Amino acid sequence: MTERATVAIVKGKAPIDATRIEDMVKRAVALTGGFVDKIKTGDHVVIKPNLFAPYPPPVSVDRRVIAAVVRLAFEAGAGRVSVIEGVSMGTLMKRVNPARSAQTASRGYSTIEVMKMLGVKKAVEEAGGEVIGVEEAETVETDIEGSIALHRVSYPRVVLDADYFINMPAMKTHGMTMVTLSIKNLQGLLDTRSRYFSHRDDLDQHMVDINKIRKPDMVILDGLIGMEGLGAGESGTPVEMGVIMAGSDPVALDSVASMCMGIDNPLLVGTTRIANHDGLGIGNPFLIDVVGNSIDEVKQKFQLPINYTQPIESLVTGVYPNIDLYIGGACPTCWLMTAMFEAMLAKVPERVSLIVGVDPKVPPRLKTDLEHTFFLGECALATTGDLRDLRNEMQLKGIDRFLGGCPPYEQALVKLEDFMIGKGYLDEQDLIKKAEEQRKKFFEYYQSRDVTWEPEL
Numbered sequence: 269m270t271e272r273a274t275v276a277i278v279k280g281k282a283p284i285d286a287t288r289i290e291d292m293v294k295r296a297v298a299l300t301g302g303f304v305d306k307i308k309t310g311d312h313v314v315i316k317p318n319l320f321a322p323y324p325p326p327v328s329v330d331r332r333v334i335a336a337v338v339r340l341a342f343e344a345g346a347g348r349v350s351v352i353e354g355v356s357m358g359t360l361m362k363r364v365n366p367a368r369s370a371q372t373a374s375r376g377y378s379t380i381e382v383m384k385m386l387g388v389k390k391a392v393e394e395a396g397g398e399v400i401g402v403e404e405a406e407t408v409e410t411d412i413e414g415s416i417a418l419h420r421v422s423y424p425r426v427v428l429d430a431d432y433f434i435n436m437p438a439m440k441t442h443g444m445t446m447v448t449l450s451i452k453n454l455q456g457l458l459d460t461r462s463r464y465f466s467h468r469d470d471l472d473q474h475m476v477d478i479n480k481i482r483k484p485d486m487v488i489l490d491g492l493i494g495m496e497g498l499g500a501g502e503s504g505t506p507v508e509m510g511v512i513m514a515g516s517d518p519v520a521l522d523s524v525a526s527m528c529m530g531i532d533n534p535l536l537v538g539t540t541r542i543a544n545h546d547g548l549g550i551g552n553p554f555l556i557d558v559v560g561n562s563i564d565e566v567k568q569k570f571q572l573p574i575n576y577t578q579p580i581e582s583l584v585t586g587v588y589p590n591i592d593l594y595i596g597g598a599c600p601t602c603w604l605m606t607a608m609f610e611a612m613l614a615k616v617p618e619r620v621s622l623i624v625g626v627d628p629k630v631p632p633r634l635k636t637d638l639e640h641t642f643f644l645g646e647c648a649l650a651t652t653g654d655l656r657d658l659r660n661e662m663q664l665k666g667i668d669r670f671l672g673g674c675p676p677y678e679q680a681l682v683k684l685e686d687f688m689i690g691k692g693y694l695d696e697q698d699l700i701k702k703a704e705e706q707r708k709k710f711f712e713y714y715q716s717r718d719v720t721w722e723p724e725l
């Protein structure tokens with residue numbers, strides 16, 4: 269008989285307060301067989317929630333959902349419950365944090381600082397658990413069996429040694445993976461170096477490979493408030509969903525969750541399709557039993573990130589009058605990053621040349637001067653022929669417009685921002701103000717749904 273998976277959906281009734289959340293989590297877990305006989309007396313249970321950045325839900329998982337799971341694990345007999353996370357690589361907050369240091373430059377805050385700000389640390393500790401930041405966790409160099417793109421990583425020992433492992437994603441869209449659910453969530457367990465490289469064009473496969481290290485025993489998804497638009501961070505928009513989902517098959521859960529987000533063919537999501545192919549679970553909706561509420565009862569059409577609704581070329585080529593783009597053989601991720609970098613370079617009053625990819629052909633003479641010629645990504649920095657001569661000339665003249673990285677990511681964005689600030693094209697105070705306004709927007713939104721929440725700033 270063909271194997272089948274089960275996914276539970278529990279829709280809550282307003283007002284969704286802490287008591288209701290506790291009941292929803294209990295019901296969702298019970299519908300998938302519960303923790304009894306799975307978590308044994310004295311077990312060490314490890315939970316990995318999505319705490320993306322120092323912003324409350326929907327950017328991060330609700331502390332009340334995490335605390336409810338911690339309590340449930342203890343009720344089932346756990347002897348120790350640890351909550352581990354590594355915050356995202358970059359947010360607008362990086363320029364707000366006055367204690368910005370070399371270690372946290374791209375993030376702005378450490379994981380434990382984010383857990384404190386969001387009230388997660390307090391909620392977990394009050395429930396009897398402990399919190400761990402990936403930065404401080406003991407790691408083991410781990411070979412990934414059956415890997416395709418990511419073969420060896422530093423992985424937290426506490427997860428490898430866990431008796432029972434719970435993955436707790438949020439329900440969000442994502443500019444690089446369409447959605448971020450359970451498969452994507454485990455990326456937060458890696459160190460910055462491994463995560464950085466994962467953001468190349470083979471990001472989906474990297475995410476699936478990470479899930480081959482330690483498959484979760486249970487996935488509990490916080491879909492109380494979802495996120496649509498340009499997720500998964502501060503640029504996304506909240507969506508009232510009011511659901512908790514659970515299941516022991518992460519691929520099935522992602523498949524059902526993306527259908528709840530209005531993606532009728534869940535195999536359009538790369539992480540779900542590849543995880544299904546690689547045998548991590550069942551992505552085919554016809555082989556998944558949905559219990560509790562039905563998909564139709566909770567489904568909403570989430571607005572997908574703009575690069576999933578229109579051709580990426582329409583965001584990159586021929587968009588800004590002052591930018592001449594020379595792009596060739598670049599990965600999809602570099603195309604996406606080009607769109608972001610162009611949006612910033614559009615503020616430069618002079619004509620700008622932007623060179624991206626593998627040996628793009630450039631005319632003998634660029635229309636711009638060297639001061640306004642930018643190389644984006646490692647491939648552009650390794651180009652040969654005329655472009656190498658051009659780079660050498662820039663090096664000799666001390667003109668550093670080299671925005672490196674594979675993919676060019678947060679560090680390259682910070683470098684360009686610094687250049688723009690230095691030239692007076694951007695105002696650092698404006699950037700800080702924008703980040704604070706975004707933060708305020710999310711804080712006020714979440715506080716209107718949870719009046720008991722007091723951010724620890």
Ligand code: SF4
Binds near residue numbers: 625
């Ligand atoms: S630098 Fe090159 S390999 Fe890396 S993401 Fe860009 S185009 Fe792809």
